[in-house]
Amino acid sequence: MSEQKDSIKAGKVLDTIGSLYNSLTPSSKRIADYVLSNPSEVSQLSIAELSQTVNAGEATIIRFCRTLGFKGFQGFKMELAIELSNLNQQEKSIFDTDVTAADNAETIGQKLKSTIDNVLSETINLLDFSALEEVTELISNAPSIYFFGVGSSGLAAENAKHKFMRIGLNVDALTNNHFMYMKASLLQPGDIAVGISHSGNSDETTKTIKIAKESGAVTVALTHNPRSDITQFADFVLVNGNRQGQLQGDSIGTKIAQLFILDLIYTSLVKRDVSYAQSKKLKTTQALLK
Known part of the structure; x- marks a missing residue:
């Protein structure tokens, strides 16, 4: 960890x-x-x-x-x-x-x-880049990767699903708490569960990561608070920023920070085998065009 x-x-x-x-x-x-x-x-x-x-x-x-x-x-x-x-x-x-x-x-x-x-x-x-590199290595060899999040963090989970699927990974995103709990309970050792919660105290996402850890999956928390509830059940903690004006709320800063970290992982994965990633992106693009 x-x-x-x-x-x-x-x-x-x-x-x-x-x-x-x-x-x-x-x-x-x-x-x-x-x-x-x-x-x-x-x-x-x-x-x-x-x-x-x-x-x-x-x-x-x-x-x-x-x-x-x-x-x-x-x-x-x-x-x-x-x-x-x-x-x-x-x-x-x-x-x-x-x-x-x-x-x-x-x-x-x-x-x-x-x-x-x-x-x-x-x-x-704030980001621990050695942890990010370890997570990238595990994702590259994982049988399945699942992103979990509710509310605006669910949007980041869906975005990650889209990007990672385009380069050939077996990936899904779940944003409904019942589906999150069921899927987490079915994970196997070697699978990756990424819980996205800016506060780190989302009851739904925290419970999901707890269940995923009990199932034997590798658990990752993407959060702004490195000592929040979700980190108690995370093998790896990736901390995103939150510096923004009071009137802006979470309108842009939080989302950009979450997407930035997910993009770092995505880009690191592509870099490992550029030709493979390009071939998978071409196949998915052609499927959409058909």
Whole structure:
């Protein structure tokens, strides 16, 4: 089983806080809120000063830092300072803001483009590429691959089914919870079950992955929260980004991040045997044209 790394490289601190936010304790969320809103100030504070500012004990701050993979506050502060230094070298776009009621269509378009750029950068920061490569290897040799998801995550599952089928894989997508549970119970060792849930707390998808794991299948969770419910039953966790404006909801950022990771797997599979993938795509195209 591939797990999230215990430590964080510079450039991932703020994104990691965002991905873990919903699984934090109330006191840790207060610390996270302050760090996300005032990162430059935090990098200059002592632990005693931060403790007083966020009304949390020093031991709570240290636990917060360890939750992110650091040994203590000093290591956390050093990596945060490095990250901020790198960010400051990049000019912030005027469009790196939320959509407002006064925006015209062109401005909204520019802001949505910025959202896509941001969420893809965040996804690359959060994604465990060694886990992705292992998943790709297993999928390439799997008897069957199944994508599970409900709501908007179900759309990502259906998209993956279409792409992976075009290159000759035995693949299906299920988005109805009854069908999801039945199929998961019938999986065999070597089969791959990919559960897609942005929050990681979808009851239907979590139950499906649990059943699939009990059946002996290899289980993969595609989620924004690496410590959510679904990850308890996942052999591999692939973390997608979520950096987007408040008014945008999950209109574009989440979907793009999920599709991006699925496309990374798809492209890696094609790269392994380009001629085979091309021949299968040609056959499926001809079938559609007939």
